[in-house]
Amino acid sequence: MYNPKSLKAEEFISNEEILDTLKYADENKNNLDLIDKIINKAKERKGLNHREASVLLACENKEKIKEIYALAEQIKKDFYGNRIVMFAPLYLSNYCVNGCVYCPYHAKNKNIARKKLTQEEVAKEVIALQDMGHKRLAIEAGEDPINNPIEYILDCIKTIYSINHKNGAIRRVNVNIAATTVENYKKLKDAGIGTYILFQETYHKESYEKLHPTGPKHNYAYHTEAMDRAMQGGIDDVGLGVLFGLEKYRYEFAGLLMHAEHLEEVYGVGPHTISVPRIRPADDINPDEFTDSINDEIFEKIVACIRISVPYTGMIVSTRENQKTREKVLHLGVSQLSGGSKTSVGGYYEAEPEEENSAQFDVDDTRTLDEIVNWLMKLGYIPSFCTACYREGRTGDRFMSLCKSGQIQNCCNPNALMTLKEYLEDYASEDTKQIGEKLIKEQLETIPNEKVKSIVVDYLKNIHNGERDFRF
């Protein structure tokens, strides 16, 4: 029985409700009156439910799809302006006891090198990431109670936050580790993490069990209810995601939105972010074996439909996607990008020797952070290294209410400009610096409040004179 308020996975992600939703979407995919009504509702910027959004995703009318894309782009501009938040993944360990068939870290894979960073190595990686200009990391580790216990993860977080190399600092550590207990989520919260990220992989229970044949991750309910435990442990910024290609994309899309609705219903706050990874080649993994892989066109449609369905939720695209695809989905709603990423354990401080491949997937955008920052600015975006909300305690419902009130606009742009200025001063190439300084000058003129503008001008001078870490 479908019940978004239930704490049981199979009730808030009801298979029956998803199948009914897909049937409803199929029946109405050419119902232009209904589609217009849904688009008009989305224009109010209060989001759409999974049924409404699924009708739009199923719609094949070219004119209507164009309207959906234009609305996604407009909503993106209204909520995020032209800012793009930058981050990098940091792989701590690829020891894993699970058997996920789409991931080279699965326990039976003997081809890859197994590695786990020591605290000294974590420090070296963090210094290398700081030297690139990163301020925000997502740490990643396989599930292995012996090699990667929660104490190890907590030690790594402590090490990461403790390092200030030159003007560098990691100001927000997001955590992507296996589903765990409320007690462990509390420990992560106390360690000062930003978002807790956990991809559902697939919402389809039967497929989920087949794709995760062995290990603790096999337990669908335990995995699906992880965000509830995270919230109960006090983490109020959680990041959802599915791995597109494992199951029918329309099923996953409905499940993803139902998950978001469940969190909103029970905890009063929806997901902080949604990630949209697609299966990539890796050691032991051939994406062609996954018959539900999605093409670029569908990928773009999914991004646009998510953007108009959950306008307040950040959307993340990693370096799994190439430059061309990233450019397209930036227009349609993506608000966070990784840059200069390494998906192996170690690799920032020192390139991994070829025979020691420990990567989780092949990166399709191999540009440096400087190249990505440069490219974004040429496209008219402001790369932002801002972490202000989390550090000012604006998380969970406080973040959402600020977001919904529209006030976030008064903090984000100034914060983006100041963190970009830090980047330009400390890490940028000459060309990037020139483009960036011009951009900051132009953007200053768009700050409507004169008082805020004059404070930003002062702060920018201070940054030029060597001070760091100003924020609204």
Ligand code: SF4
């Ligand atoms: S997806 Fe995660 S849990 Fe599964 S094998 Fe890879 S690292 Fe382990």
Ligand code: SF4
């Ligand atoms: S002020 Fe908050 S919402 Fe705006 S960019 Fe910074 S962290 Fe994000």
